[in-house]
Amino acid sequence: MKRDHLLATAWRLFYRDGYRAVGIDTLLAEANVAKMTLYNHYASKDELIVDVIKRRSEEVLTGLREAAEAAGNSPERRLLSVFDWLKDLFAGDDFMGCAFIRALSEFPDTDHPVHRAAWTHKMAVRNMLKGLATDAGAKNPGALADSLRLLIDGALVAAHATGTTKPATVARQAAASLLASARG
């Protein structure tokens, strides 16, 4: 109960200001939670961050699945629905970039648990893309998925810095072009 509330507040502050920038005292005050409650659930701040990232990953993957669902039966449209989902994400006025890329950046050591958790999410997205690419008839679904992930991550960075949704449109068109080429 308290834990969920703490996680929700942690997500909000970490995403707005940065994982390192937000101290636990600030976080606990904002969440109205005692310090020992935090350290009863997590051994360290890093563990809390990892949990925040895992939960956000679930949200994102669910959102992507729903977007594909809503796109209907056309495999091509299902694949491109990822970029429509991105556009909606970018349009949110609280959008501050990709929480996972920011985690990779704030914890640049690739052995760090936070870095690994963030990359685990990116791998999960790639696997989903590979499935969609397979359904869409790509000759080499893995290769297409890899390419599409580059477009997505690039768009996330550009949308953060510019505050516009345009990178989603750019990425969508590039993705459509790559898909056409990948089907021969």
Added chain:
Amino acid sequence: MKRDHLLATAWRLFYRDGYRAVGIDTLLAEANVAKMTLYNHYASKDELIVDVIKRRSEEVLTGLREAAEAAGNSPERRLLSVFDWLKDLFAGDDFMGCAFIRALSEFPDTDHPVHRAAWTHKMAVRNMLKGLATDAGAKNPGALADSLRLLIDGALVAAHATGTTKPATVARQAAASLLASARG
């Protein structure tokens, strides 16, 4: 003199451990420079970071220009030389991701001077790409440049997390495919 040495050390530590993670005391001790020397040149740590980023931007742009130069006269090969340069960057054993993307992430507020400086660099790269895309006969060079930048930034993120050069190869092939489509 001292300033250049300070900047070199700052770059090394910031890039290895993160802009926020490295305190100025650590930095000054490593560079063997007195604190007042730092604050005589810069009003704040943020200003130092901005200068580090500007200098790194010069290095990168010069490197990209040289790579295009070395690629010869074929406009297509000149455009794709960007991805060969990327592959060499990824192959370096001190590669820790993109210093600019990491700056955008560590300073997520888009109004922050460090964030702006990092994005200024990304815009400069885009302009260079647009020139190369024009030479390569793209119908809409600006649009192709936008797409290529997504591939590049995505590759930078993936190469950081995986520690491999593969994202450069993936991006290069996708770029070649997009270029072919963009020439009709």
Added chain:
DNA sequence: GGGAAAATAGACAAGTCTGTATATTTTTTT
């Protein structure tokens, strides 16, 4: 060599950071 500029050492302020310890109160479960 003399004068200006740059760099130095070292203490200091005032705040922040994560994590621990203790003792008490609230909530839940049986």
Added chain:
DNA sequence: AAAAAAATATACAGACTTGTCTATTTTCCC
């Protein structure tokens, strides 16, 4: 209603943070 579990308040440790101040020394240029 009693026992168990969860959450609380508060203080504390010890280290780290950026930036300022003063006085001294070194370096550079003419």
